[in-house]
Structure formats: C-alpha cells, structure tokens
Amino acid sequence: MTFEVKSTEFFVKQISLLNSNSKKLIKNKIDLIKENPFHFKRIHSKRFNKVFRVRLNIQGKETRLIYVVLEPNIILVCLIDRNKDYRDLEKYLSKI
Amino acid sequence: MATKQINLKLQENLYELAESFAHNYGFRNIQDLVYESLREKIFEHNAFDENFSDKEIELIDNLIVKSIKSKKMVNEKQLLKALE
Numbered sequence: 001m002t003f004e005v006k007s008t009e010f011f012v013k014q015i016s017l018l019n020s021n022s023k024k025l026i027k028n029k030i031d032l033i034k035e036n037p038f039h040f041k042r043i044h045s046k047r048f049n050k051v052f053r054v055r056l057n058i059q060g061k062e063t064r065l066i067y068v069v070l071e072p073n074i075i076l077v078c079l080i081d082r083n084k085d086y087r088d089l090e091k092y093l094s095k096i
Numbered sequence: 097m098a099t100k101q102i103n104l105k106l107q108e109n110l111y112e113l114a115e116s117f118a119h120n121y122g123f124r125n126i127q128d129l130v131y132e133s134l135r136e137k138i139f140e141h142n143a144f145d146e147n148f149s150d151k152e153i154e155l156i157d158n159l160i161v162k163s164i165k166s167k168k169m170v171n172e173k174q175l176l177k178a179l180e
Binding site: 004005006007008009010011012015016023024026027030041042043044045046047048051053066068075076077078080086089090092093096 | 143159162
C-alpha cells in the first residue's frame with residue numbers, strides 16, 4: 001500500500017525552529033516511517049488505534065516524533081520532548 | 097482487501113521443514129505459515145510505549161482531531177520544503 005504523508009501545521013512550526021542537522025535527522029525518520037509505518041511502537045491513544053512514536057535525539061534533547069496512520073495517510077502529528085513543557089501545544093490547541 | 101500473489105522458491109530441505117512445522121503446529125498449509133512469519137517480522141517491534149502520560153496522550157489526540165476537523169494539514173511537498 002502506498003501511503004501519503006501529511007503533517008499538522010503544528011509539526012511544521014516545530015521543525016521550522018530546528019537546525020539543519022535536526023531537520024536531516026527528521027527527514028531520515030520520515031523515510032523510515034514511509035518504508036514501514038507499523039515498525040515503531042504504538043502509544044495508548046484513546047481515539048485512534050494506530051498512533052506511533054519514533055525516538056530521536058534533537059539538539060541534545062530526548063524527543064518523540066508522533067504520527068498516526070489513517071489509511072491511506074500517514075499524519076506526522078508533533079514532536080514531544082521529555083521536559084514536559086506543553087505550553088506551545090496547549091496554546092496552539094486553544095486557537096484552532 | 098485486495099491480495100497479491102507471489103511465487104516463492106525454497107530449498108528442498110527448508111520446504112520439508114516448513115511443511116512439517118506447518119503440520120505439527122496447526123497451520124492449514126505452508127502459505128499460512130509464511131503469512132504468519134511475515135506478520136511477526138513486520139510487526140515484531142509493534143508493542144506499546146508505556147511512557148506517555150494521560151495528559152500527553154490527550155494533547156496528542158486533541159491535536160489530531162482538531163487538525164483534521166479544521167483541515168489544518170500540510171502536504172508532503174510543503175513538509176519537505178520546511179525540512180530544507
């Protein structure tokens with residue numbers, strides 16, 4: 001099956017703030033996801049049964065790239081890092 | 097779901113082992129054994145990551161739902177441009 005990759009606007013905002021090495025790293029992960037979207041571990045989403053996470057280290061921070069498979073699309077949702085600061089995400093959610 | 101057919105060449109001893117395994121372990125035929133083996137390989141890493149808090153999961157779910165509903169999505173071309 002060929003999947004079409006999309007992303008949330010929020011994800012694009014997050015990656016636009018990254019340096020070129022980090023962007024390259026994310027691009028590599030996206031290529032892996034496209035190859036086999038079911039390769040990575042799932043998370044316990046309450047609304048979707050195919051939400052996955054990819055572990056990566058971005059600019060020294062342990063980060064998770066979250067994506068959801070909703071055939072025929074793969075939607076890159078967001079980056080979540082382990083310092084538990086979600087203010088940006090909460091602010092964005094309150095606006096849309 | 098549509099299916100595709102492939103031909104599979106196996107060395108004779110491997111074929112015999114597969115046939116015996118399929119018979120002994122309750123598979124209907126070698127095709128079923130191959131099907132199950134492929135699924136195991138592809139999905140072998142597909143366990144759950146238990147390290148996400150309820151809050152994180154709620155935020156992720158909300159972001160997915162709201163992005164889809166409000167059509168605030170970016171296509172692959174625009175995404176790749178952002179990664180340049």
